[in-house]
Amino acid sequence: MNSELNEDTGEMNEDDDDDDDDDDEEEPKEKDDDDDEGFSMLSDLPVEMSERRPTCRRCCRPVKVCLCPYLPALPLDVSTSLYIVQHPAEESRVLRTVPLLAACLAPGKCRVFVGRRFSEDRYPDLAAVCRDSSSLLLYPGAAAESLEDLSFSSATHSVILIDGTWSQAKDMFLRNPLLQLPRQVQLRSAPSSQYVIRTQPNNMCVSTLECAAVALAIMENNLNIQEVLLKPLQALCSFQLQHGAQVHHSKEQLIRSGQYNKILPKNKRKIRRMQRLLGHDT
Numbered sequence: 001m002n003s004e005l006n007e008d009t010g011e012m013n014e015d016d017d018d019d020d021d022d023d024d025e026e027e028p029k030e031k032d033d034d035d036d037e038g039f040s041m042l043s044d045l046p047v048e049m050s051e052r053r054p055t056c057r058r059c060c061r062p063v064k065v066c067l068c069p070y071l072p073a074l075p076l077d078v079s080t081s082l083y084i085v086q087h088p089a090e091e092s093r094v095l096r097t098v099p100l101l102a103a104c105l106a107p108g109k110c111r112v113f114v115g116r117r118f119s120e121d122r123y124p125d126l127a128a129v130c131r132d133s134s135s136l137l138l139y140p141g142a143a144a145e146s147l148e149d150l151s152f153s154s155a156t157h158s159v160i161l162i163d164g165t166w167s168q169a170k171d172m173f174l175r176n177p178l179l180q181l182p183r184q185v186q187l188r189s190a191p192s193s194q195y196v197i198r199t200q201p202n203n204m205c206v207s208t209l210e211c212a213a214v215a216l217a218i219m220e221n222n223l224n225i226q227e228v229l230l231k232p233l234q235a236l237c238s239f240q241l242q243h244g245a246q247v248h249h250s251k252e253q254l255i256r257s258g259q260y261n262k263i264l265p266k267n268k269r270k271i272r273r274m275q276r277l278l279g280h281d282t
């Protein structure tokens with residue numbers, strides 16, 4: 001556990017990472033394992049205070065703020081299956097968006113595996129998906145192809161997403177050989193998070209939902225899917241706004257509009273990765 005000062009809010013942020021973040025260390029060379037901040041720029045959503053309220057079983061939200069009215073009446077009909085490999089810290093967050101994603105899809109179309117290490121023995125189902133030549137891993141990187149460039153006419157596919165902060169996701173990718181087996185893809189048209197409300201950083205699950213929405217829309221060749229999947233997220237944000245959450249422009253937006261006058265991240269790779277995630281690398 002380490003804490004760092006959020007340069008936007010001046011508040012101390014708890015970092016959930018257990019082992020791989022050492023931002024405090026002085027090191028002259030470029031490091032690439034301190035990317036949490038990069039992701040926090042993209043998706044900051046508020047987190048409710050209490051976890052002990054009665055919870056809706058479908059959307060996993062507190063009953064008082066149940067989002068089921070914003071979920072599709074019938075599950076979306078998709079041929080693609082999603083496999084979410086989730087860092088344990090994400091599961092315990094109060095604001096969880098993967099359950100919203102799962103609730104929009106037919107049972108079995110969005111399976112979640114919680115853990116840090118995924119061995120063939122302990123996760124045979126996941127291993128089978130990783131070994132399937134038609135499976136894709138949605139994870140940005142030099143080796144990743146743009147999902148938009150692939151064709152999805154006939155075969156059904158499985159898409160694996162890693163749900164965690166940047167450094168958690170990177171750690172999970174690097175330390176799990178299974179996750180390195182599938183063809184690696186990234187989104188050129190990834191959404192620049194429209195739903196940015198100020199609060200805690202590192203809520204990568206928001207972008208996991210958004211990325212899944214975009215990926216499914218591409219693979220199913222149906223833009224409506226993206227709209228339907230983002231609806232509960234919009235409702236969530238609008239609810240949070242009504243209850244005092246503060247909207248702010250993401251650093252990425254400010255950088256693009258030239259209004260960002262704070263010190264830019266020192267790590268150029270971090271910026272590049274942000275741009276890649278947002279699809280702005282040209």
Ligand SMILES: [Zn+2]
Nearest residue numbers: 056059066068
């Ligand atoms: Zn509900």
